[in-house]
Amino acid sequence: MLLHLLTSFPLLIFTSLVFFLITRTRNSKPKSSSSSYPSTNVILPKSYPIVGSFFSLLANQNQLLQWVTSILQNVPSATFTLQRLGGQVSILTANPANVQHILKTNFYNYPKGDRLRSTLFDFLGHGIFNIDGEEWKFQRQISSHEFNTKSLRKFFHTVVETELSDRLIPILETAAANKQVLDFQDVLQRFAFDNICKIAFGYDPEYLLPSFPEAKFAQAFDEGKIKRLLNIGSEKRLKLAASEVREFSKNIIKEKKLDPGESMDLLSRFLSSGQYDDDFVTDIIISFTLAGRDTTSAALTWFFLLISKNPEAEKEILKEIKEKSDTLVYEDIKDMVYTHASLCESMRFYPPVPVDSKFAEKDDVLPDGTVVKKGMRVAYHPYAMGRMEKLWSFVGRDSYTYPVFQAGPRICLGKEMAFLQMKRVVSGVLKRFKVVPVIEEGVEPEFVAHLTAKMKGGFPVRIEERNESK
Template sequence: MLGALLLFSLLLPLLFIFFKSKSKSDAKSAPKSYPIIGTYLSVYANRHRLNEWTSDAVHNSPTLTFLVRRPFGQTRVITGNPSVVQHILKTNFSTYGKGMFRSTLLDLLGDGIFNVDGDEWKFQRQLSSHEFNTKSLRHFVEHVVDSELNERLIPILTTAAANDTVLDLQDILQRFAFDNICKIAFGHDPAYLTPSLPQAKFAVAFDDAVRISSERFRVSTPLLWKIKRFLNMGSEKRLKEAVSEVREFAKKILDEKKQELSDKSSIQSVDLLSRFISSGHSDDNFVTDIVISFILAGRDTTSAALTWFFWLLYKNPAVESEIVKEINGKSDSAVYDDVKEMVYTHASLCESMRFYPPIPVDTKTAVADDILPEGTVVKKGMVVTYHPYAMGRSEKLWGGDWMEFRPERWFEKEEGTDDVRFKARDPYTYPVFQAGPRICLGKDMAFLQMKRVVAGVLRQFKVVPVDDGREPVFVAALTSKMIGGFPVKIKERK
């Protein structure tokens, strides 16, 4: 069996070459499917742009839903249909669990909140929710984010502006978000955003672990990466090493927190990690999984959103001018209340994430047979993927001007006046923060952090891409990235 699978994996590219000239379907047709290998040829031909290819296929479907038939009869549903998204995330929530997502990411995320269902998920969510009340959010903005901004980020940008040096803003924002999530969730300051920009072993390992884990979703059959893992070879060998380094870092944070909680003379912090330890869960592996999940959420999503936001602002100077005008109407410190009231900036961030959602696709697995609202029959064990990236670029959902970066689309006139107010889209048309029972707990925290960063940076600086704004290459791992980073120069705002 093992030999047959290895032989098949070697023959697949040859099959692609053989059938390529016979399957010249245009870009607007459904992916061509063949016996045994399914739609593998289309997948292989687009292997370097799978996110864009699946997005195009969603747009070209009358129902915004299509099927990918993988080798050996596996079928996956990919959708950008809001009624389907509502069905799997809310209406029929109990039918769609982590399934394939869990098994694929188990080595990295273990039993953390993003990789479990049922009572285990409910417990972690309930305990985590205390971290996101108004008091915690105010403290987060006025103390954690503000100190990281004023004591670390702004000085680094000031030095770069004075010396006309190039910074990788993607890396800078990841460091900023990493320090923040560690402080607020674990009471730990890794001091990753310092003038020397230290190359932390953990950060390299974490990036490798996320990248390789996400690549597992792209192989023609999960058996291939499982064989590599069993043989401890290639990327799977590196993943094992990287996960070990990540868990070692998380375990160090856990041990420090346990020591703090056992030291009666110390001033004990009340953070997410303290709550989990105090809840009676003494299993180190379980709590370590929680630490890793929150690092992934707090470090990668907000930094990805801000990275693409600053690029889009450079491409849309009129929007940047409006944001700066709004910022200058607030106090220099732009504390909690001021940040909350930055509605044009809020709309601009929503518009940016419409184009570049931090999590471009998400996947569920059916635990029972079902029928989707637009008629697709789903069998138990089938994977259903919803596609925020495709949805944000759909003319059917956003109109003929979908390609325009226009924050004004997020406002509506108040009845009987000329005043406008922010109007959120329903979360099933705009599932950037998921929706239904699993809607992102950190949504408000993410917006507050992003708006505080935008206010602090744009009040003083202009961010200028060194490649004159040519669109960076988008890569969809577990979160959105720019290949090669985001090199920029920082200019003092006159």
């Protein structure tokens, strides 16, 4: 993640150099290039021995995502080598050819790596999103059964429809009647949390209720992952947060063993495999909860913001909804082409996972000629790629130009499930209501990235019943 670029490295003898180096820092421009990528008006960070570009990173710590994006938009080949404290190097890229090389062509040379795994081990442990190699292959193989057509239909008809009609819509009706301001980001997270727990674990946390019950798991997870990524907070508090997360997950396992039910969900598949103990299965639960709750809710949050600013796009989506039957079925949702494209466009600008890092196992050379040494961090940057004008001059791009769901062997297993869920929420909400942001004029919500993206401070909205005559 981008936040790893700021490393908590003691300055020690360098403190006396701070003022001198900051005052001597000069912006430099790259040489012209015949590359197809532009290279104008770029400001590159100055690098110094030992401290690297620490002071540029420090100066941009509150806008790292945007700062790196501005560099990648302008440097030749959309790839930049960042010198960090202590001689560490990070390669940042928004070049689709490099992304394909990292995620597919030379996939096995770019695992997550020990450093990244250890950072999140307290929370993700040996879960699928924090491992490599044979262990990852086995988890992916078992997990893939949860995303076949039969499972997707079940997810749509028995989980999403129920959560939408019995919980989300009534809450929006009440908010509209009472002219209540809702944090729609929180509402969408609760919706997604219930959904993933139901379909993957056969467990209903009842997080999306009118009382908006406190969820210790969600709060502990958010607190723990942010503090661990930023390396802040006491070890005592981090351990407590991790303990709360794991206790929640182990309780799900305990309930599943007492009442396995008739259907074979993701949790049942892992428990019945007989290859792992409860601690390992706990890691699985945590990983899939993170993926199911945070990514789809983030994508929908930004979608509803953007659609409120684009009435013509909203009009086209409403037209598409009305063309379908009153009760939208699985096939109708899959065929909502304009809505699907609108969600993709929203995620192009606001990808749920804006940056993803790997570590090189061996020396390598990227397709654009960038030299990679063993142990270097290599990060591809979906957030920046969505803002590369050169990449989006034409319609239709592959998953390496649009790696919002990753690509190659680690492409997101839940991609189709996520789109089904998002399109059903969009159709169900927009058919009945207008979502009106309560944001001061001229103020743009802040996009913040940790493991996944969020809207800083939440997304306050008013819900208005839609006039059926329009």
